[in-house]
Amino acid sequence: MRPTHAPADHPSIKPGKTGILIANLGTPAGYDYWSMRRYLSEFLSDRRVIDIARWKWQPLLQGIILTKRPFSSGKNYKLIWNEEANESPLMTITKSQTKALADLAQQEWGDQVVVDFCMRYGNPSTDDVLDRMVKAGCRRIVFLPLYPQYAGPTSATANDQLFRSLMKQTWQPSVRTCDPYFDRPDYIKALADSVRRTLGDRKPSKLVASYHGMPRRYLMQGDPYHCQCQKTSRLLKEELGWEDGIIDTTFQSVFGREEWLRPYTVEHVAELARQGHGDIAVISPAFAADCIETLEEINGEIRESFEEAGGHGFTYIPCLNDDPSHIRVMLEVIRENIHGWVA
Known part of the structure; x- marks a missing residue:
C-alpha cells in the first residue's frame, strides 16, 4: 500500500506485521562426509561453543577433527535419519512444531502474524529467514530460541546470530527475545x-x-x-x-x-x-x-x-516435540512477549 499523503510515485509498502521466529540448534543437510564437515565446521567454530583462541583451535579443528569426525558423526546420523523426507529428525520435528504453532497463532491473531523457524547452524539460516520475514512486511519480531534453560552455547549464540542478521537489514524490525522457560x-x-x-x-x-x-x-x-x-x-x-x-x-x-x-x-x-x-x-x-x-x-x-x-x-x-501441551507452552511464551504489538 502507498503511505497516506505520500506522492503518487512513492513505492508501495507492505502493511506492518509481527513475525514469530523460533530457533533450534541446527542439522546437517545429509550424513555424507562433506555435509557433515560443513555442519561441524560451522558449529565447532562458534566461539560460544568452543572459546579456545582461534590460532590454537582452528588448525586442530580444520585438520585432525574435521578429517575424522564427519565419518563417525555421519554414521550416527544415518542410524536415525528420516529417509522418506531426506532430513534429520530434528528438522522434521521443528517443521511440525512450526506448523502447529502457526495454526494456533492464526487462530489467535489472524493475518497480523507470520510464523517461521530458523537454525543456528545449517539451513534454513537465521539470515535467510529474517530477511524473508522482513520482505513479508514484518516490522516486529518475537524471537524464541527453543532451549528451556538458558546457556551461552545455546540461547545466547542464537540471539547473537539474530543480532548479526539484523545488522544486514537496511530497515531493521523491532525485536523481542524471549526468556528461558525452564520453571514455567x-x-x-x-x-x-x-x-x-x-x-x-x-x-x-x-x-x-x-x-x-x-x-x-x-x-x-x-x-x-x-x-x-x-x-x-x-x-x-x-x-x-x-x-x-x-x-x-x-x-x-x-x-x-x-x-x-x-x-x-x-x-x-x-x-x-x-x-x-x-x-x-x-x-x-x-x-x-x-x-x-x-x-x-x-x-x-x-x-x-x-x-x-x-x-x-x-x-x-521422548522429548515434548510437537505435543499439543508443548505447543501451548510456546504460544503462552509468545503471547507474553507479543503484548502491545498485535490486537
Whole structure:
C-alpha cells in the first residue's frame, strides 16, 4: 500500500506485521562426509561453543577433527535419519512444531502474524529467514530460541546470530527475545505428563534427567544453565509427587579433555546398574525436540552403558516435540512477549 499523503510515485509498502521466529540448534543437510564437515565446521567454530583462541583451535579443528569426525558423526546420523523426507529428525520435528504453532497463532491473531523457524547452524539460516520475514512486511519480531534453560552455547549464540542478521537489514524490525522457560508451571506439567504417558502407573527406581553438558568453568564464569537444570529437575519431581532422591540430574555429550558439568550421564547410568537399579527411565528436559543426542546417544551409547553394567530395564522418555501441551507452552511464551504489538 502507498503511505497516506505520500506522492503518487512513492513505492508501495507492505502493511506492518509481527513475525514469530523460533530457533533450534541446527542439522546437517545429509550424513555424507562433506555435509557433515560443513555442519561441524560451522558449529565447532562458534566461539560460544568452543572459546579456545582461534590460532590454537582452528588448525586442530580444520585438520585432525574435521578429517575424522564427519565419518563417525555421519554414521550416527544415518542410524536415525528420516529417509522418506531426506532430513534429520530434528528438522522434521521443528517443521511440525512450526506448523502447529502457526495454526494456533492464526487462530489467535489472524493475518497480523507470520510464523517461521530458523537454525543456528545449517539451513534454513537465521539470515535467510529474517530477511524473508522482513520482505513479508514484518516490522516486529518475537524471537524464541527453543532451549528451556538458558546457556551461552545455546540461547545466547542464537540471539547473537539474530543480532548479526539484523545488522544486514537496511530497515531493521523491532525485536523481542524471549526468556528461558525452564520453571514455567505449564512446561513442568507438560514434562510430568510425558513421564506419566510413557511409564503409565510404573515408577522406575530412578528417573535420570539428562541435560546437554558444557564445561564446568562456564558455570564458574556465571552461566546460569547448571542452576536452571537443577531447578527443572526439582520442579518435575514435585509435580510428579515423587519422593526426594528418585530423580538424578546428569549431563551428557562431553567433548574434549577439560572438566564438564557432572555427573556424566553415560557413567552415572552404569553406576546405577552396579548399585542394583535394574529399572531406570531417562528424560531429556533440555531438548525441545528429539535429535542426535537423544535418539542416538541416549538410546544408543547411554543405554548400552547401563546394560553392559548389568541393568536390564531402560526406558527413554521422548522429548515434548510437537505435543499439543508443548505447543501451548510456546504460544503462552509468545503471547507474553507479543503484548502491545498485535490486537
